[in-house]
Amino acid sequence: MNISIFDMPEKAIEYIKKNINLWQPYTNLKFNFINTRDGDIRISGKDDGSGNWSAIGTEAKLKPLHEPTMHIDLLQTADMLNHTIRHEFGHALGLLHEHQHPDNEIQWDKEKLYEESGKLGHTRQDTDENFLNPPDSKTTITSTYDSRSVMHYKVPAEVTSNGVAVAFNEDISEGDKQFIALLYPPTHVQLLDD
Numbered sequence: 001m002n003i004s005i006f007d008m009p010e011k012a013i014e015y016i017k018k019n020i021n022l023w024q025p026y027t028n029l030k031f032n033f034i035n036t037r038d039g040d041i042r043i044s045g046k047d048d049g050s051g052n053w054s055a056i057g058t059e060a061k062l063k064p065l066h067e068p069t070m071h072i073d074l075l076q077t078a079d080m081l082n083h084t085i086r087h088e089f090g091h092a093l094g095l096l097h098e099h100q101h102p103d104n105e106i107q108w109d110k111e112k113l114y115e116e117s118g119k120l121g122h123t124r125q126d127t128d129e130n131f132l133n134p135p136d137s138k139t140t141i142t143s144t145y146d147s148r149s150v151m152h153y154k155v156p157a158e159v160t161s162n163g164v165a166v167a168f169n170e171d172i173s174e175g176d177k178q179f180i181a182l183l184y185p186p187t188h189v190q191l192l193d194d
């Protein structure tokens with residue numbers, strides 16, 4: 001899989017590579033970083049105010065080759081930046097939000113959540129898409145709910161009605177590693193007659 005990283009200083013490129021490579025041992029993919037802008041995954045760091053986002057898995061193939069498939073906002077604290085790169089690359093590998101898992105233990109206080117995310121500039125529709133809507137069960141493979149997943153947002157108890165809170169997850173969890181290994185299983189050499 002070819003990965004292009006552009007519109008940022010060399011130091012930032014190296015930082016992003018280091019974080020992406022944390023996923024590598026749990027996949028059968030080879031992450032091949034290239035210097036041109038036409039990779040399968042194209043990561044921009046251009047200061048365009050678009051926040052952090054990524055195409056989910058194969059959605060990246062539907063994007064025109066001259067457009068990025070992922071964006072990283074470089075103006076963040078180190079722990080947030082680590083989380084962001086690992087999380088967005090999780091999306092690139094096809095992972096969805098863990099806090100939207102059908103078996104999560106969160107009972108959202110929706111009005112409070114809309115209010116708090118509104119303060120960060122998010123519309124109700126953004127909030128529905130990024131927090132509330134469950135994934136399409138017909139097209140989604142689901143593992144056990146994992147509140148330590150790097151694909152989980154931090155959830156303060158103030159936006160839930162049952163007092164459940166989920167801490168900030170900086171690291172790729174054991175559950176994340178197992179699930180990605182399930183999606184990208186190691187290939188075995190076929191030595192037996194069939």
Ligand SMILES: [Zn+2]
Pocket residue numbers: 087091097
């Ligand atoms: Zn996300």
